[in-house]
Amino acid sequence: MNDSPLARILIADDEPLYLRTTGELLRKSGYECVCVADANAAMEALRRERFDLVLSDLNMPGNLKLELLREERRHWSHIPLIVITGVPSVPTAIESIRLGIADYLLKPVSYEDLLGSVQRVLAHPSHVPEATDPANDIAQRTLIEKYPEIVGNSLPMLELLDIIDRVAQTDTNILITGESGTGKEVVARAIHDHSQRKDNNFQVIDCTAIPDALFESVLFGHVKGSFTGAVKDQTGLLSHCHQGTAFFDELGELPATSQAKLLRAIQEQIFTPVGKSTPVQVDTRFICATNRNLETEVREGRFRQDLYYRLGVIHIELPPLRERGEDCVLLAKRFLSQLRPSGSPVTQFSDETLDCFRRYEWPGNIRELRNAVERAIALSRGETIEFADLPEPLRRVRDGGNHLVSVFGDASRDDAVESAEHSYLSSLIEKHAGNISNAAQQAGLSRQGMHKLLKKHGIAAADYRK
Numbered sequence: 001m002n003d004s005p006l007a008r009i010l011i012a013d014d015e016p017l018y019l020r021t022t023g024e025l026l027r028k029s030g031y032e033c034v035c036v037a038d039a040n041a042a043m044e045a046l047r048r049e050r051f052d053l054v055l056s057d058l059n060m061p062g063n064l065k066l067e068l069l070r071e072e073r074r075h076w077s078h079i080p081l082i083v084i085t086g087v088p089s090v091p092t093a094i095e096s097i098r099l100g101i102a103d104y105l106l107k108p109v110s111y112e113d114l115l116g117s118v119q120r121v122l123a124h125p126s127h128v129p130e131a132t133d134p135a136n137d138i139a140q141r142t143l144i145e146k147y148p149e150i151v152g153n154s155l156p157m158l159e160l161l162d163i164i165d166r167v168a169q170t171d172t173n174i175l176i177t178g179e180s181g182t183g184k185e186v187v188a189r190a191i192h193d194h195s196q197r198k199d200n201n202f203q204v205i206d207c208t209a210i211p212d213a214l215f216e217s218v219l220f221g222h223v224k225g226s227f228t229g230a231v232k233d234q235t236g237l238l239s240h241c242h243q244g245t246a247f248f249d250e251l252g253e254l255p256a257t258s259q260a261k262l263l264r265a266i267q268e269q270i271f272t273p274v275g276k277s278t279p280v281q282v283d284t285r286f287i288c289a290t291n292r293n294l295e296t297e298v299r300e301g302r303f304r305q306d307l308y309y310r311l312g313v314i315h316i317e318l319p320p321l322r323e324r325g326e327d328c329v330l331l332a333k334r335f336l337s338q339l340r341p342s343g344s345p346v347t348q349f350s351d352e353t354l355d356c357f358r359r360y361e362w363p364g365n366i367r368e369l370r371n372a373v374e375r376a377i378a379l380s381r382g383e384t385i386e387f388a389d390l391p392e393p394l395r396r397v398r399d400g401g402n403h404l405v406s407v408f409g410d411a412s413r414d415d416a417v418e419s420a421e422h423s424y425l426s427s428l429i430e431k432h433a434g435n436i437s438n439a440a441q442q443a444g445l446s447r448q449g450m451h452k453l454l455k456k457h458g459i460a461a462a463d464y465r466k
């Protein structure tokens with residue numbers, strides 16, 4: 001642990017008032033601070049003295065351009081960096097990792113928030129391994145063997161494995177985006193399983209399943225009698241992931257008031273159960289996932305900017321399956337061996353089936369592929385999964401989309417119903433411009449029920465928002 005009173009912090013910023021007050025406040029908390037107003041002085045100090053942490057604005061005028069920092073950073077890559085900026089721009093995951101950005105705060109920063117971040121970063125110094133060379137076969141093979149749960153060897157997947165491997169060893173919060181079914185939860189679990197937190201809980205928190213009014217009670221817990229319906233004491237989900245990882249799925253669906261509460265929990269790692277007066281301290285890594293475009297959500301005022309930047313320090317964007325080349329074939333083979341009942345004669349796919357997998361667009365991504373293989377296993381009669389065993393939307397690929405002749409062709413009832421449901425949901429969600437509450441109301445479903453159906457069909461409501 002570096003969090004001793006003598007931890008030395010370099011603060012670089014061109015705003016004199018900010019520089020002075022930050023230095024004074026951190027000194028009062030027992031840190032030794034060196035304050036510099038320009039990039040050259042920062043570089044000089046870093047060459048001359050030992051520091052445990054750097055607080056810096058990346059967009060300072062003068063020399064401290066990202067390029068210079070990148071070049072210089074090699075000499076002090078072991079020192080964590082907290083970026084504090086008034087002009088935010090989310091770095092790519094690789095950039096954040098290369099620059100060793102441990103946290104990203106937006107000005108104006110409250111002192112509690114700054115101190116919380118400093119304490120957290122100093123408490124979890126992390127060594128980020130050097131990047132692997134994507135052209136290096138041995139490095140690639142090692143990564144593929146290290147992460148057997150993540151199937152795929154297309155270039156985007158190899159790059160992804162490299163990022164996962166490096167962020168797993170840090171303690172930075174992570175935002176994972178990508179279409180529904182691209183494997184966001186699989187990636188979050190892999191990061192947890194390869195991190196120092198692996199022996200503790202990985203807690204999935206589905207944001208669509210928590211009503212706004214119960215957010216604090218579900219997350220932080222409550223005591224008996226603290227509100228109508230609180231019939232016994234309840235531990236909150238966050239307590240379950242102390243020293244572990246909290247995975248917030250469907251983060252983009254979180255209403256504004258809950259976003260504020262989540263931001264506080266992430267910043268302070270302290271929360272007070274409903275009806276209690278003593279706060280609880282936790283040590284949790286936050287990984288959040290969404291299939292919405294959060295940048296658009298921020299721009300349109302539906303998602304808090306500060307929460308977005310806080311989580312987006314490491315932003316992992318998962319590619320859709322249609323952009324992952326031969327991965328669909330590898331995945332199909334993996335699912336066949338995993339899902340095949342013992343004693344079943346089926347062991348392979350016909351060439352025509354594999355060709356269809358390659359040409360299909362996979363709107364529901366890997367989840368849709370898994371469902372298609374599972375269904376085909378049940379239907380197949382011999383050793384081989386034939387084209388005819390595939391669900392109707394896939395079989396349309398061969399007909400070049402010429403399904404107007406007969407909408408359902410020789411589809412089974414199940415296929416026809418499935419296909420009709422898909423069309424119904426797409427047009428419904430289009431009509432309501434991606435608004436799930438309105439679509440659910442028209443369909444006579446709960447919001448949660450609508451979410452589940454859309455997920456099953458691989459329809460992303462975000463794609464229909466204007």
Ligand SMILES: Nc1ncnc2c1ncn2[C@@H]1O[C@H](COP(=O)(O)OP(=O)(O)OP(=O)(O)O)[C@@H](O)[C@H]1O
Nearest residue numbers: 149150151179180181182183184185186366367455
């Ligand atoms: N790279 C992978 N290798 C093997 N299986 C995978 C991979 N990625 C995803 N899967 C499988 O695909 C299915 C969907 O994955 P997952 O639930 O992680 O997707 P998601 O992006 O979180 O979906 P959603 O946005 O709908 O919550 C799961 O059955 C998962 O096991």
